[in-house]
Amino acid sequence: MLYLLGQEHRIVGISGFTVRPPRARKEKPKVSAFIDADIAKIESLKPDLILAFSDIQADITRELVSRGHSVVTFNQRSIHEILNAIVLIGSLVGQQKEAESLAKSLAENLKGIANRSGKQSHKPRVYFEEWPDPMITGIAWVSELIELVGGIDIFADLRGGGLAKERIISSQEVIERKPDVIIGSWCGKKVKKDMIHNRDGWEVIPAIIHGRVFEVNSSIILQPGPAALTDGVLAVERIVSEVRSEMIF
Numbered sequence: 001m002l003y004l005l006g007q008e009h010r011i012v013g014i015s016g017f018t019v020r021p022p023r024a025r026k027e028k029p030k031v032s033a034f035i036d037a038d039i040a041k042i043e044s045l046k047p048d049l050i051l052a053f054s055d056i057q058a059d060i061t062r063e064l065v066s067r068g069h070s071v072v073t074f075n076q077r078s079i080h081e082i083l084n085a086i087v088l089i090g091s092l093v094g095q096q097k098e099a100e101s102l103a104k105s106l107a108e109n110l111k112g113i114a115n116r117s118g119k120q121s122h123k124p125r126v127y128f129e130e131w132p133d134p135m136i137t138g139i140a141w142v143s144e145l146i147e148l149v150g151g152i153d154i155f156a157d158l159r160g161g162g163l164a165k166e167r168i169i170s171s172q173e174v175i176e177r178k179p180d181v182i183i184g185s186w187c188g189k190k191v192k193k194d195m196i197h198n199r200d201g202w203e204v205i206p207a208i209i210h211g212r213v214f215e216v217n218s219s220i221i222l223q224p225g226p227a228a229l230t231d232g233v234l235a236v237e238r239i240v241s242e243v244r245s246e247m248i249f
Helices: 039-044 055-066 079-092 096-117 140-148 171-177 193-197 228-248
Strands: 030-032 050-053 071-074 125-132 135-137 181-184 213-215
Touching: 030 039, 039 055, 050 055, 055 071, 071 079, 079 096, 079 140, 079 228, 096 140, 096 228, 125 140, 125 171, 125 193, 140 228, 181 193, 181 228, 193 213
Parallel strands: 050 071, 125 181, 181 213
Antiparallel strands: 125 135
16 A cells, blocks of 8 residues: 555565565565564664554554554455555555545446446356365455455355454355355465365355366455455456356356
């Protein structure tokens, strides 16, 4: 977000999971993973402000706050909240108007995709798997993007669960909900499609019968920022459109 706002000069350190833009990994020192951080290294950079994301980083942020640092932790879980986070981050660095413009552009892009998919009458049933063991289904913004591109998230009823443990599902539930397509996006690691195909009892699932198991790289769909609302949604749209065409013809 800060790079898109032209504020990369303010960044003194990044997470090891930063992948966008690619040059950030070369330009900025890595000071944290996702669930742990090098506090001493962060402090050596003398940051005026530390930005964090999600309840999962609560221990890191608690330690930083206890040591006297200013920390803002975001917890955006929906498309609307992602857009709001962009504006808030922009305001923190004196770029509110630019951030509002960026958020508006992203929202208009999504509206265009929704208009495109809205003309389709057939909606494939989608199972999005965020983690394999335990099996965790997609978070709110992922569920919303599936619907936006003309799919039906078979676990849309769980997307309000902001915590991963609230979206844990059983193998039997997937079987009973009969997805036409399975999209795997395992945070930080490659999806093992063979493992998905070979799960006990899954041979009756339409997605397995027709070989419709796909992967979307987690870096473009599971990070709640501009990537998910651009590259991520387009990747999901391509999959849903391909499956829809197969099912119709």
